[in-house]
Amino acid sequence: MAQRILHLLEAPAAKPQLVRWFVEAWAPWFGPGGQGDAEADLAACADRDRLPLCLLALDGEDKPLGTAALKQESLGSELGYGPWLAALLVAPEHRGRGIGRALIEAIVAEARRLGHQALYTSSGLPPGRLWPRGWRPVGESQSLRGDITVYRLDL
Numbered sequence: 781m782a783q784r785i786l787h788l789l790e791a792p793a794a795k796p797q798l799v800r801w802f803v804e805a806w807a808p809w810f811g812p813g814g815q816g817d818a819e820a821d822l823a824a825c826a827d828r829d830r831l832p833l834c835l836l837a838l839d840g841e842d843k844p845l846g847t848a849a850l851k852q853e854s855l856g857s858e859l860g861y862g863p864w865l866a867a868l869l870v871a872p873e874h875r876g877r878g879i880g881r882a883l884i885e886a887i888v889a890e891a892r893r894l895g896h897q898a899l900y901t902s903s904g905l906p907p908g909r910l911w912p913r914g915w916r917p918v919g920e921s922q923s924l925r926g927d928i929t930v931y932r933l934d935l
C-alpha cells in the first residue's frame with residue numbers, strides 16, 4: 781500500500797475524519813460528556829516547529845490511514861515527563877500493516893529534529909512489539925480505561 785506521512789497542516793481536509801476516529805477510539809474522553817475536545821486538540825497543531833504537532837499517514841490516493849502527535853503534555857505528564865508521543869491511531873481497516881510503527885518512527889524523527897533528548901509515551905497496550913528497541917518502562921499512571929505504563933526513549 782502506498783503510504784506517506786506528512787504534517788496535518790499540509791492536509792487540513794483530513795481533520796473531520798480524524799475527529800470521528802478520536803471520538804470512536806477514545807469515547808470516554810472525546811465522546812459526549814467527556815472532557816476532551818478532539819477538534820481543539822487538532823486545531824492546536826498549528827506549527828511544524830512547535831509542539832503540539834500532528835502527523836498524518838496517507839495512502840496513494842491521499843486517503844487518511846492514521847495519525848500521531850508530538851505534545852508537551854499527555855497522560856503521565858503528572859510524573860514530570862515530556863515531550864510525548866500521543867494520539868497514535870490507525871483506522872481499524874488499516875491496522876496490522878506497519879502504519880502504527882511508521883507513525884511512531886516519524887514522531888521519533890520529529891522529536892530529534894526539534895532537538896529533544898528523550899521522548900515519552902503512555903500506553904495501556906502490553907510492552908513489546910509496538911514499542912520495540914530502546915523504549916523502556918519508567919512509570920505507571922492511570923487512564924479512564926485503567927492502568928497505563930509510561931515508556932521513555934532516549935534520542
Ligand SMILES: CC(C)(COP(=O)(O)OP(=O)(O)OC[C@H]1O[C@@H](n2cnc3c(N)ncnc32)[C@H](O)[C@@H]1OP(=O)(O)O)[C@@H](O)C(=O)NCCC(=O)NCCS
Nearest residue numbers: 805868869870875876877878879880881882903905909910
Ligand atoms: C495501536 C495501533 C496504533 C497499532 O497500529 P498498527 O498500524 O496496527 O500497528 P503496526 O501494524 O505498525 O504494528 C506494529 C507492531 O505492534 C504490534 N501491535 C499492533 N497493535 C497491537 C496491540 N493492540 N497490542 C499489542 N501489539 C500490537 C503488531 O503486532 C506489530 O508487531 P509485529 O510487527 O511484530 O507483528 C492501532 O491498533 C490503533 O490505532 N489502536 C487503537 C488506538 C490505540 O490503542 N492507540 C494507542 C496506542 S498506545
